[in-house]
Amino acid sequence: MSSTLLELTRGSHEEVERLERLIVKELQNEGASSRDRLLQSHRVRFMIEHILSTTDKLVEIYEDKDGARKDEIAALGGQTATGTNVFSAFYDRLKEIREYHRRHPSARVIDAEEEYEQIFKLGAKWKSRKGDFAFKEASGRYLDLHEFYNRYINSKFGEPMDYVIYLEKFSQPHMIPCKRKMTRQYKEYIIELLEYLISFFERTEPLKDLDRIFSKVVNDFEEQWANGKVKGWENEGQENGHISQTALIDLDYYSTVDELLELGPEKLKEALAALGLKTGGTIQQRAERLFLTKNTPLEKLDKKHFAKPQRGSKQNGNGDLQFQKQDDIKELALVEAKMVKLCELLEEIIVRTKENSVKKQGMTYEELALEHEEEDVHAESESDEEDQPIYNPLKLPLGWDGKPIPYWLYKLHGLGQEFKCEICGNHSYWGRRAFERHFKEWRHQHGMRCLGIPNTKNFNEITSIQDAKNLWEKIQRRQGLHKWRPDLEEEYEDKEGNIYNKKTYTDLQRQGLI
Incomplete structure (x- = not known):
């Protein structure tokens, strides 16, 4: 068909849009487990790579380096080399389309769901290559x-x-x-x-x-x-990269070997190393070896003056080994x-x-x-x-991870022992530790407040309402004159900071004096 490029362009754009919708649909459903989420990421990655490859093909078509797309668009408008008009081009194209469908009668449109399944099958192959x-x-x-x-x-x-x-x-x-x-x-x-x-x-x-x-x-x-x-x-960049530049000595300022001796043995050693020459010997030998390079190029010097290269490396006599070593280190x-x-x-x-x-x-x-x-x-x-569902035949309490706690821990804390408190409305507490802790909790305190009994240490281990009342009456009889009298002993304070007992404060308040 003459409309191959335009149809390929349209199909490629449709495929990109379809894949984008599939990616959105995929990311809307979060996997239940880490493995499901991993496989989901691989499928999305496969679809993204498929979009990128399709987009590259579209770019090549739009660049139209061979001019085929331009010729095809011109043919649609009837501007052909043979001089045919618009109607002739239209009927020729219609004839080609009918001929195509006659040869492929079973061709049908693939909906999004079928495309989704096909992508998963292709993604499975990709996963087997990279995701195992x-x-x-x-x-x-x-x-x-x-x-x-x-x-x-x-x-x-x-x-x-x-x-x-x-x-x-x-x-x-x-x-x-x-x-x-x-x-x-x-x-x-x-x-x-x-x-x-x-x-x-x-x-x-x-x-x-x-x-x-x-x-x-x-x-x-x-x-x-x-x-x-x-x-x-930290020091490799300076030691291997900049030594060949900073350690070099301009020999034009020196006319004799004796003048070089004033630089010192370390300076001479650095200069020789920068040129790839031997650095050993006395200070006199170093100066003489360096002075040889003033009028003689390095490539013409005797090989005995150069340092031996490391195993597996080559040196051309002009210091290139230092730069090669620096590149390897970097x-x-x-x-x-x-x-x-x-x-x-x-x-x-x-x-x-x-x-x-x-x-x-x-x-x-x-x-x-x-x-x-x-x-x-x-x-x-x-x-x-x-x-x-969680398998818990012994009906053990659940831990922080949502799973039943170990049975030995269950026995250690005595969680199989039930304690009931009548003051708390016959509420059950499992285990000795929970039972002892509940005397300071809000449920027990509310029950004691409803009975008109202060929740003190004297009433620990008391779970019966009658026992609590009997103990409270016994405590009141023992106190005698020292019994708590709220009307005389309860203190109140006015805005000016004056302290009164309850009876006096109430009388003054009724008279409007406070």
């Missing part, structure tokens, strides 16, 4: 760093330690001395560790833009590196900065991994096997777990 987790990662709940741990403790840059301690220190590469990190073994270790963390982050946080995060890390790193403030590499420091940033984003998972490792260290083999089986069952039925 290893067994030890437990569907993204834990990190699996055992391989990197073994490489760390068996390397020259690492040291023997427990796996739990390694989980605390692997995110702190600045704690490793720089001399230990100047090896290919460490470079491979830190790069592969970064790749694993990137892969894990993409599988657990598919909707976050990692490229934008890393771009900010790179900008901050460049600024800190220029100022020599990169953690763990690249290594940038990898560490990215790894530290990912560890900050995955801090919660790292803490959870450490807690899980500590728990497993105190378990037997049988307990570990049982927990693995429970994790498998939990992963399969996690989405339905919240909908099922």
Whole structure:
């Protein structure tokens, strides 16, 4: 059909709008479990990538580098190379459409629900490529760093330690001395560790833009590196990058070797190192070696004057090794900065991994096997777990997590023992601790106030109304003359601060004197 590009453009726009509606519909329904939410994020990520790829195709069509779209639009208006008019172009197009539907009689429009299911099927394939987790990662709940741990403790840059301690220190590469990190073994270790963390982050946080995060890390790193403030590499920028510029000596101001001796041995050593020459020997030998470069180019000097290059590196005799070494160190420091940033984003998972490792260290083999089986069952039925009723045949009280408390804790606090208080309206209290605490609570205090009895320590352990009344009468008989008389002993204060008993205050108030 001649209208292929225009129909493709229309279909692409429709597809983008349909995917946008599907994303909104997907995000309106929050998953019941963490696994459901993770799969939901992967599906949304797949649809976003599908939108981006479709948009790229639309951009290519609108750019129209080959002019096909322009020719097709002109053909719609009848402006063809053959000179056909508008009506002829219209009927030709109608004939093509009828011929197409005659050849494809079963073609039908796919509604949104069917498209939704198709997207899920495509998203499942994408998830199997990027969204799978290893067994030890437990569907993204834990990190699996055992391989990197073994490489760390068996390397020259690492040291023997427990796996739990390694989980605390692997995110702190600045704690490793720089001399230990100047090896290919460490470079491979830190790069592969970064790749694993990137892969894990993409599988657990598919909707976050990692490229934008890393771009900010790179900008901050460049600024800190220029100022020599990169953690763990504070002096490397100056020692390896600026030495070739600041340590060079302008030999035009010196005419003899004796004049160079006045600079001192350290200054001469820095100048020789900046040029890639040997730095050993006495101060006289250093000055003579440096003075050779005044009238002789470096490439024409005898090779015996140059320092031996490190293993695995090459030196061309003009100091380029220093710049190459500086670039390698900067690249290594940038990898560490990215790894530290990912560890900050995955801090919660790292803490959870450490807690899980500590728990497993105190378990037997049988307990570990049982927990693995429970994790498998939990992963399969996690989405339905919240909908099922809580299994509580002993009718134990629920804890802070909404689950029944352990039976041993139930027996320890005596929660199976019931105490009833008649003063509180025959309210039941379970356990000795709750029973003793209720004497100071509002329910018991209200009951004592209704009986006209002060709620003092004398009435602790009294739950019967009759017992409380009998005890109150006994206390009143014992008090005798010292019985509490509110009309004489209760104090009142007026606005001017004068103190009266209740009877006097009431009389003065009735007379209007107060």
